[in-house]
Amino acid sequence: MKKITVFGGKPLRGSVRLGGAKNASFKIMIASLLAPGESRILNFSDIADVDITKDILKSLGCTIRTAGERTLYINTAPLKGYHVPEKYGEQSRAGVMFVGPLL
DSSP states (O other): OOOOOOOOOOOOOOOOOOSSOGGGHHHHHHHGGGSSSEEEEESOOOOHHHHHHHHHHHHTTOEEEEOSSSEEEEEOTTOOOOOOOHHHHHHOGGGGGGHHHHO
């Protein structure tokens, strides 16, 4: 089996501003798994893939809270699993996008 080794040791910091990228919202939510602790997502889109991604993150143990109408806080610290329930794969393309961050 091959092995991937990541070198660095520097914490991720910063922000990315996206406007009008409705299909980026759920992908950014999934990317939050790569950052330890809490991530804040502003101006996310209200689409079905976002709701399904919330459910998947919650099933993995993440906590999600909203602030206002278009702000999400995703805390990945309580992550307790690496299994995405099969039903989500049937509902959305988002399920398969969890593979990278969960590896």
